[in-house]
Amino acid sequence: xxxxxxxxxxxxxxxxxxxxxxxxxxxxxxxxxxxxxxxxxxxxxxxxxxxxxxxxxxxxxxxxxxxxxxxxxxxxxxxxxxxxxxxxxxxxxxxxxxxxxxxxxxxxxxxxxxxxxxxxxxxxxxxxxxxxxxxxxxxxxxxxxxxxxxxxxxxxxxxxxxxxxxxxxxxxxxxxxxxxxxxxxxxxxxxxxxxxxxxxxxxxxxxxxxxxxxxxxxxxxxxxxxxxxxxxxxxxxxxxxxxxxxxxxxxxxxxxxxxxxxxxxxxxxxxxxxxxxxxxxxxxxxxxxxxxxxxxxxxxxxxxxxxxxxxxxxxxxxxxxxxxxxxxxxxxxxxxxxxxxxxxxxxxxxxxxxxxxxxxxxxxxxxxxxxxxxxxxxxxxxxxxxxxxxxxxxxxxxxxxxxxxxxxxxxxxxxxxxxxxxxxxxxxxxxxxxxxxxxxxxxxxxxxxxxxxxxxxxxxxxxxxxxxxx
Amino acid sequence: xxxxxxxxxxxxxxxxxxxxxxxxxxxxxxxxxxxxxxxxxxxxxxxxxxxxxxxxxxxxxxxxxxxxxxxxxxxxxxxxxxxxxxxxxxxxxxxxxxxxxxxxxxxxxxxxxxxxxxxxxxxxxxxxxxxxxxxxxxxxxxxxxxxxxxxxxxxxxxxxxxxxxxxxxxxxxxxxxxxxxxxxxxxxxxxxxxxxxxxxxxxxxxxxxxxxxxxxxxxxxxxxxxxxxxxxxxxxxxxxxxxxxxxxxxxxxxxxxxxxxxxxxxxxxxxxxxxxxxxxxxxxxxxxxxxxxxxxxxxxxxxxxxxxxxxxxxxxxxxxxxxxxxxxxxxxxxxxxxxxxxxxxxxxxxxxxxxxxxxxxxxxxxxxxxxxxxxxxxxxxxxxxxxxxxxxxxxxxxxxxxxxxxxxxxxxxxxxxxxxxxxxxxxxxxxxxxxxxxxxxxxxxxxxxxxxxxxxxxxxxxxxxxxxxx
Numbered sequence: 001x002x003x004x005x006x007x008x009x010x011x012x013x014x015x016x017x018x019x020x021x022x023x024x025x026x027x028x029x030x031x032x033x034x035x036x037x038x039x040x041x042x043x044x045x046x047x048x049x050x051x052x053x054x055x056x057x058x059x060x061x062x063x064x065x066x067x068x069x070x071x072x073x074x075x076x077x078x079x080x081x082x083x084x085x086x087x088x089x090x091x092x093x094x095x096x097x098x099x100x101x102x103x104x105x106x107x108x109x110x111x112x113x114x115x116x117x118x119x120x121x122x123x124x125x126x127x128x129x130x131x132x133x134x135x136x137x138x139x140x141x142x143x144x145x146x147x148x149x150x151x152x153x154x155x156x157x158x159x160x161x162x163x164x165x166x167x168x169x170x171x172x173x174x175x176x177x178x179x180x181x182x183x184x185x186x187x188x189x190x191x192x193x194x195x196x197x198x199x200x201x202x203x204x205x206x207x208x209x210x211x212x213x214x215x216x217x218x219x220x221x222x223x224x225x226x227x228x229x230x231x232x233x234x235x236x237x238x239x240x241x242x243x244x245x246x247x248x249x250x251x252x253x254x255x256x257x258x259x260x261x262x263x264x265x266x267x268x269x270x271x272x273x274x275x276x277x278x279x280x281x282x283x284x285x286x287x288x289x290x291x292x293x294x295x296x297x298x299x300x301x302x303x304x305x306x307x308x309x310x311x312x313x314x315x316x317x318x319x320x321x322x323x324x325x326x327x328x329x330x331x332x333x334x335x336x337x338x339x340x341x342x343x344x345x346x347x348x349x350x351x352x353x354x355x356x357x358x359x360x361x362x363x364x365x366x367x368x369x370x371x372x373x374x375x376x377x378x379x380x381x382x383x384x385x386x387x388x389x390x391x392x393x394x395x396x397x398x399x400x401x402x403x404x405x406x407x408x409x410x411x412x413x414x415x416x417x418x419x420x421x422x423x424x425x426x427x428x429x430x431x432x433x434x435x436x437x438x439x440x441x442x443x444x445x446x447x448x449x450x451x452x453x454x455x456x457x458x459x460x461x462x463x464x465x466x467x468x469x470x
Numbered sequence: 471x472x473x474x475x476x477x478x479x480x481x482x483x484x485x486x487x488x489x490x491x492x493x494x495x496x497x498x499x500x501x502x503x504x505x506x507x508x509x510x511x512x513x514x515x516x517x518x519x520x521x522x523x524x525x526x527x528x529x530x531x532x533x534x535x536x537x538x539x540x541x542x543x544x545x546x547x548x549x550x551x552x553x554x555x556x557x558x559x560x561x562x563x564x565x566x567x568x569x570x571x572x573x574x575x576x577x578x579x580x581x582x583x584x585x586x587x588x589x590x591x592x593x594x595x596x597x598x599x600x601x602x603x604x605x606x607x608x609x610x611x612x613x614x615x616x617x618x619x620x621x622x623x624x625x626x627x628x629x630x631x632x633x634x635x636x637x638x639x640x641x642x643x644x645x646x647x648x649x650x651x652x653x654x655x656x657x658x659x660x661x662x663x664x665x666x667x668x669x670x671x672x673x674x675x676x677x678x679x680x681x682x683x684x685x686x687x688x689x690x691x692x693x694x695x696x697x698x699x700x701x702x703x704x705x706x707x708x709x710x711x712x713x714x715x716x717x718x719x720x721x722x723x724x725x726x727x728x729x730x731x732x733x734x735x736x737x738x739x740x741x742x743x744x745x746x747x748x749x750x751x752x753x754x755x756x757x758x759x760x761x762x763x764x765x766x767x768x769x770x771x772x773x774x775x776x777x778x779x780x781x782x783x784x785x786x787x788x789x790x791x792x793x794x795x796x797x798x799x800x801x802x803x804x805x806x807x808x809x810x811x812x813x814x815x816x817x818x819x820x821x822x823x824x825x826x827x828x829x830x831x832x833x834x835x836x837x838x839x840x841x842x843x844x845x846x847x848x849x850x851x852x853x854x855x856x857x858x859x860x861x862x863x864x865x866x867x868x869x870x871x872x873x874x875x876x877x878x879x880x881x882x883x884x885x886x887x888x889x890x891x892x893x894x895x896x897x898x899x900x901x902x903x904x905x906x907x908x909x910x911x912x913x914x915x916x917x918x919x920x921x922x923x924x925x926x927x928x929x930x931x932x933x934x935x936x937x938x939x940x
Contacts, residue, residue: 103708103711103712103817104816148657171904177901177908178902178905183845183880184845185624185629185847185886187668187885188893189897189906189909189927190668190669190909191665191667191668192901192905194661195660195661195664215715246685287754287756290754343653343654343655345574345651345652345653346573346574347571372655374654375653376654410652412653412658414656414658415654415655416655416657419659431647431649431659431662432647434645434647435662439660439662441915441916442665442912444911444915445908445911445912445914
């Protein structure tokens with residue numbers, strides 16, 4: 001609850017129109033894209049300037065009111081659920097591209113800019129912003145930054161964190177700071193930029209982002225390969241890397257995902273086969289072609305049952321769009337779809353896919369697996385029904401085992417989704433209790449009153465996936 | 471001073487042989503590669519295992535004895551001067567390459583591995599570790615990590631911080647932690663890896679480093695272009711980028727540097743010209759060739775007086791070696807050589823070189839400028855004599871103005887050397903007093919007793935370049 005007199009201080013900062021607290025408005029901000037998490041905020045504020053953010057934070061900090069910064073809410077870690085109430089700070093009005101600097105190859109944007117809008121704007125100038133998270137048509141750059149979002153081009157180009165060069169941010173105290181900038185090289189003190197990236201709104205509110213751009217690759221070539229088993233697909237990925245080829249994209253789908261995607265997109269995939277790789281190479285035409293031909297050879301040598309190069313770029317784009325639709329397609333199957341994010345070193349891919357299959361079998365669950373094979377980044381996705389309490393308990397147990405397996409194989413509990421509420425339970429597996437304790441102390445350095453997105457990443461008490469209602 | 475009874479606790483941890491405290495030994499660790507800074511440690515300890523480091527830190531932390539982690543001491547920011555005495559922790563015995571993982575394209579090494587030794591080891595397997603700081607034949611990977619070292623390949627490939635995937639580190643409390651690993655994607659909590667990179671030994675002691683590798687480029691092509699003025703050289707760099715070409719290396723030398731390097735290496739450079747660019751492109755042969763031809767055209771169009779492609783790879787290598795020798799060559803001219811590290815966004819390069827010339831003139835100093843033009847990373851280097859107090863005061867003033875100029879142009883006070891003691895005076899220009907305060911609080915989170923390399927980056931009191939003797 002926010003006292004009426006505090007509301008009266010907050011409203012004039014943004015104007016009545018941008019201060020929301022009717023029941024239906026609060027309900028709309030009680031959830032994000034993560035299934036089964038929900039909690040009502042006390043207010044939603046939509047600031048439009050850094051100064052407004054600073055004024056809001058000063059008041060919130062003084063009265064110890066929680067602040068939950070949020071973009072489009074497409075995250076899959078329940079990172080923007082207002083689990084302790086407070087103010088959801090909707091940053092969507094920071095939606096301007098301030099500058100695309102073609103000389104320094106940077107873009108400076110508000111955190112509310114939609115990822116795909118940035119893609120379009122820079123590509124129109126022959127430039128390239130590689131990070132392409134699954135939700136890019138809705139997600140914001142601020143959200144991508146906050147979660148450390150990945151995508152399909154991580155292997156060759158890296159992920160969001162590799163493209164954030166500078167930030168303007170506001171501390172809970174209301175102080176406005178800057179870090180990084182347009183310099184390719186900069187080692188003036190600790191890397192605050194990188195510390196804020198992936199911090200899920202637990203440290204500060206980011207109000208401006210400077211991004212690195214690249215020249216747009218000249219062409220793209222796409223190839224699909226189908227396999228009678230998982231091991232051959234994984235071995236193909238290994239052999240491509242061993243041949244010193246780094247493709248732009250190497251996506252994996254298992255048979256379950258292939259079936260659902262094929263039904264959704266009408267691709268005519270050979271559904272009798274067990275797995276498929278979708279591989280893209282970009283660059284100068286000759287080079288992309290040379291690599292794709294060599295990759296096709298490697299796939300055949302590694303036992304692919306069928307290898308097909310896309311004849312046109314439209315055909316290539318269609319295949320990629322179909323892969324992007326995997327989550328949507330799977331979501332149609334059952335009332336609740338839980339998409340997870342287990343990552344292993346690339347060389348352990350086959351083992352990890354095997355573990356997911358074994359664990360799904362053990363708990364009698366329907367889990368399809370797809371993901372970014374080149375990065376060892378898998379998305380085991382469970383089709384279930386949250387109303388079936390007994391099954392949900394099995395789902396919990398199965399995912400706990402999946403994360404333990406990925407850690408055992410040298411992997412991590414989240415490759416590109418973040419920790420939020422959804423992975424809190426497992427963070428110690430990766431960073432240890434001492435690592436969590438150290439992160440907690442770093443948070444204190446930014447946020448001594450614990451107002452920034454409290455209860456996320458390493459909350460004290462509650463550590464179970466559950467429906468939160470207040 | 472370390473009390474004799476504490477020395478008696480420390481010695482058995484590493485053995486007498488690796489505990490140094492004779493006057494001549496202490497003297498050898500009283501300086502690093504930064505001119506004009508010196509201070510004696512109380513002891514030098516050379517541990518050989520993480521457990522030994524942990525035991526030493528526990529004792530040091532209990533008795534609040536400073537710990538200065540150090541590799542080969544090639545840093546140019548006075549980051550390893552034991553300015554408050556204490557224990558220099560020489561990490562050179564951690565000099566093993568533990569693993570080169572050709573499947574995951576990673577190398578795991580001790581922090582004491584020499585940079586060039588790693589280059590050799592991975593290149594023998596057809597792999598590539600791009601960071602190539604000037605001191606790479608002597609410097610260690612641990613030192614590179616600690617300072618966030620750069621090099622000549624930053625523009626296309628990034629710098630050290632972009633290649634550190636995982637660390638093992640020891641907190642002052644003696645706790646042993648790990649962060650990151652071999653996963654291409656990993657967002658499990660705050661990015662501790664990147665926070666430790668460039669922290670100059672002020673947070674923890676790093677005992678193991680996992681590095682990212684790339685496939686070794688197939689070929690390299692080298693080109694030199696000479697200009698009658700500075701602006702044309704800078705414009706050439708801009709136009710190359712505008713043509714969507716990202717060369718592996720774009721090095722700049724002014725006339726002063728050209729003369730000295732030519733005398734040193736006997737290259738027969740056209741010394742009547744004012745500046746030169748040394749450009750390298752790597753990749754598949756056809757592509758490297760295509761880019762180099764296009765770059766030669768751009769240089770000519772931008773007014774280059776002379777453009778020459780290296781005929782053989784030996785000729786190219788010789789040119790690059792000569793550029794690498796710039797600091798050594800300049801060091802022969804006068805008793806004291808102060809090499810600085812001012813960085814601006816690439817588009818401000820010409821202005822920055824102009825500012826350095828203007829400021830050198832104003833203070834009647836001999837300053838040569840060379841550096842990584844593609845990164846906007848310049849090394850204005852002053853030939854002086856530390857015994858000439860009056861001149862040194864002018865040097866101080868000139869560099870202060872140079873850093874102010876680089877900040878004014880959107881740049882930073884250090885691109886690849888770090889802050890240490892040498893840049894402490896200027897850090898607030900880049901990150902602000904609030905930024906420094908925040909970094910200080912982050913340090914507290916790691917090092918509540920302030921034992922880790924105290925007095926560096928953001929020390930409280932002393933902020934002037936001076937000879938420190940105890």
